Amino acid sequence: MTIQQTLNSFRTGPDETGHFGNFGGRFVAETLMPLILDLEKAYTEAKADPAFHAELASFHTHYVGRPSPLYFAERLTEHVGGAKIYLKRDELNHTGAHKINNVLGQILLARRMGKTRIIAETGAGQHGVATATACARFGLKCIVYMGAVDVERQKPNVFRMRMLGAEIVPVVSGSKTLKDAMNEALRDWVSNVEDTFYCIGTSAGPHPYPMMVRDFQSIIGKEAREQMLEREGRLPDSLVACIGGGSNAIGLFHPFLDDPSVAIYGVEAAGHGVASGAHAASLNGGRPGVLHGNRTYLLMDADGQIAEAHSISAGLDYPGIGPEHAWLHDTGRVTYLSTTDSEALEAFQLLSKLEGIIPALEPAHAIARAVEIAASKPKDHLMIVNLCGRGDKDIFSVAEHLGGME
Amino acid sequence: MTTRIDTRFAALKSEGRAALVTFVMAGDPDHATALDVIKALPAAGADLIEIGMPFTDPMADGPAIQAAGLRALAGGETLHSTIDIVRSFRKGDSETPIILMGYFNPIYIYGVEVFLKDAKEAGVDGLIVVDCPPEEDDELCKPALKAGLNFIRLATPTTDEKRLPKVLSNTSGFVYYVSIAGITGAATPDFGKVATAVARIKMHTDLPVAVGFGVKTAADASAIAKGADGVVVGSALVEAVRKSLDADGKATAQTVSAVTALVSEIAAGVRAVKK
Structure with missing residues (x-):
């Protein structure tokens, strides 16, 4: 680049x-x-x-419960058979998210x-x-x-x-x-x-x-950096986080932006697929415009009217994205991928069953791509995935999509 | 550079009265009806016409204008067809100033330079773009002035003495004083406070000052006209459109006359005040 x-x-x-x-x-x-x-x-x-x-x-320290743990997801890592996957557990914060x-x-x-x-x-x-x-x-x-x-x-x-x-x-x-x-x-x-x-x-x-x-959320990345240095004696090789507006992602990414050895992946919500038109992937399926006080990538029609986003996750269901992500996208420093509704549902179940952690649907989008990237990496590759919310709020809508709880 | 807006305000000043500035939404409830409404405004007593450019996310507008924009978009109105309205209007009226009012994104997507050229050629005289404050003047304001269009800035109750010169710089045509800290169509303003604010703005500029937001009746218009050079009425007219529609939201034989009747009434309120 x-x-x-x-x-x-x-x-x-x-x-x-x-x-x-x-x-x-x-x-x-x-x-x-x-x-x-x-x-x-x-x-x-x-x-x-x-x-x-x-x-x-x-x-x-006393109200939120920080620092949140950096947890080595051993069984997920074993299952994938590639990179060593760590989860930054911001879902353990008071109120259940970052x-x-x-x-x-x-x-x-x-x-x-x-x-x-x-x-x-x-x-x-x-x-x-x-x-x-x-x-x-x-x-x-x-x-x-x-x-x-x-x-x-x-x-x-x-x-x-x-x-x-x-x-x-x-x-x-x-x-x-x-x-x-x-x-x-x-x-x-x-x-x-x-x-x-x-x-x-x-x-x-x-x-x-x-x-x-971003400054307030950067606590996530600052802690993760220290924790990884302490655990493994070096920086991670990659970071993965989901993106709606992008606050959990920029919080994890920002302290690592000037470390060229760290590959950074943001994951947008592809809904029914970016090609379907029913998605919330502003970078992968939108273009620059002006809304809500800033210029950024937006979903819109040919006349500049803002389109409705679609995602199974209400937290990612927004037709825009933070302007710093738009810039990181254009400069090429961060790679932005996307995950569909059904891929997120699979990842939701995978993490629940392998690690005993029910993620929110938002970070389930990150897990889906993380698993795929990790599979292509060697065993000494260190990856951090931001687990930015817990899934309690989502169990009923997930049950609905999976055909009920028997 | 003298525009139709400058000429109109100067003429009314010598007549000794304030201007009535009327706002209607392009394409509400459909393109043809909106054009008929706009063509009928000058005879009903409108001195200047603001045409709303519909937008999905009008963050400074109240429910009446939001709904009007959505009706227009549902009817297929675009920024291109809005400029067509001006072009058609100019065939029969070469004097009434036309101002396009709305939000930046549709203009940005149209392309600023092309938009300014098309708007100017169609007969647009000025722009009011709510989400382009002085801090973003390079985006649209300066190119608009260069293209020969007036850029009309909003001054508000939160614009203090220190900030006012910044708001007035690069403003032309007139200054639009927003009578309340709020959204369009909200509460009726405190007329005493408005008069004080207008007097304060006039100490900083020779431009005419028009006042809008919350003007609903002829009495409101008279009260504002005493201190201001212009009175803007918008939500009340847009509501008149809405009330005239049939059960399916389509225009009726009453739509145009519902708007012109209210404009005539408010125009009488403005004209009753001699200055």
């Missing part, structure tokens, strides 16, 4: 205007512009304040800014649950926007959020899924500019969100 060879580092972005190469930026209405400038300033100050980091680290890493960072920032009302969008409900959890912990008002279609298919998480004291607003506009929930959260923010903090759940949206969410 020629671009890759000319860059000194893949870890310096975004630039001061929020761009990763041609991607990212701040495409928002004027009403929000002063708010995201304030947020950028507050985040820059917090980032330079050791007290902020100390407070966050303390919550990671989402809490980012939420705690943003909520501590909201408190520093004196904001009292937190809004969030959610698809599968994992980010909504994490936000509701942190708001309960700090006594903040929490409003979660969720597509009416998702409210129906993710009922256990809707109940969880209500238990935690959050107000759930079912979104009936547009296609009634995650992208519409994000539109509605932006409309709320425009209408409540004084007291409200918008806690975005993925590494997308206007600058500084993609950078900020």
Whole structure:
């Protein structure tokens, strides 16, 4: 890759205007512009304040349960007969996914800014649950926007959020899924500019969100790096993570971007197959456009109208992707693959049966490709797969797809 | 460079009244009806016309304009056909200023340079593109000005004294003051606060200031017209379209007249205020 060879580092972005190469930026209405400038300033100050980091680290240790283990998946490795597969167990975090890493960072920032009302969008409900959890912990008002279609298919998480004291607003506009929930959260923010903090759940949206969410999720990669050095005395040879908006993936990838010996794979949701048109693979099946405050790869029609995504996993069911992934794709530093619904279902069962770990459908997409890549590698190849969520929330929909539980 | 927008505001100033700026969605509920509505607007009292470019994800719009955009898209409207509307309108009207309003992605996909050329040739005078703030001026604003189109910027209650000059730089035609921190078609604004805000903006610019968001009636329009150079009405007109549709969402014989009747009423409210 020629671009890759000319860059000194893949870890310096975004630039001061929020761009990763041609991607990212701040495409928002004027009403929000002063708010995201304030947020950028507050985040820059917090980032330079050791007290902020100390407070966050303390919550990671005592509330979330970090560091999450780096687990050698011995039976999966044996089954595949190739690379040595390690799982980064972020599904063991409090609330069952990586989402809490980012939420705690943003909520501590909201408190520093004196904001009292937190809004969030959610698809599968994992980010909504994490936000509701942190708001309960700090006594903040929490409003979660969720597509009416998702409210129906993710009922256990809707109940969880209500238990935690959050107000759930079912979104009936547009296609009634995650992208519409994000539109509605932006409309709320425009209408409540004084007291409200918008806690975005993925590494997308206007600058500084993609950078900020990445920074908060980078704890995954930092830990994994140390843990691998301790276990094996060297860096891993490859990393694999699933991608919807891409926050768990960028969190694992970012600390390794400047290690050329580490091959990095992101896995998009191919739904019924990229060729079918019913998928959520923005990089493999979309093209650059502007939505939700940033330029990135999007699924859309010839007229620039945003298309509906499809994936068996509600958490990957988004027609865009974080701008840093768009840039890493174009520079060639990260290879982006995809996994279909049925491949994810197979991987879901494989990991459950071989390792006693029921993964969420999202990382099941990563497992499917990881197994395939690992099979072609020698036994001394070290691979880390990000197990970013647990499958409890998915057992009923998986049972439905597999023909019931007998 | 003087555009139709500059000429129109200057003429109304000498007449001693504010302008009525009307917004309707291209292709709502179908291409032909929308064109008929737009052709009928000047006679009903519209001084400037904003034509909405439908988009699937209009993040600054309330339910009325969201629904209008989806109706238009369901009817097959595209950015190309929206430019055709302007072309057809110009055959019968060479004076009423036309402004296209919407979001950046359809323009970006059309291709900025080609879009600007096609829009200008069709007779478009200005653009309002909600998600292109001054921070992204290189994307569309500067190329639009270079192509001879006005780029009309939104100023909002969150645009403070320090930021205002940045918002006003590269703005031309007029300044669109958003009367509330909120989405289109939401609450009625506090008219006192709006008058103060307009006066503040006028201290920084010689451009006309039009006020929109939340204007629904002739009385609202009169209240705004006292301090502003223009009154924008959008959601109320789009709602008039919706209410005129039949059970299948198709246009009826009443669709055009429902809009023009409301425009006439609001125009009377604007014209009642002498300045």
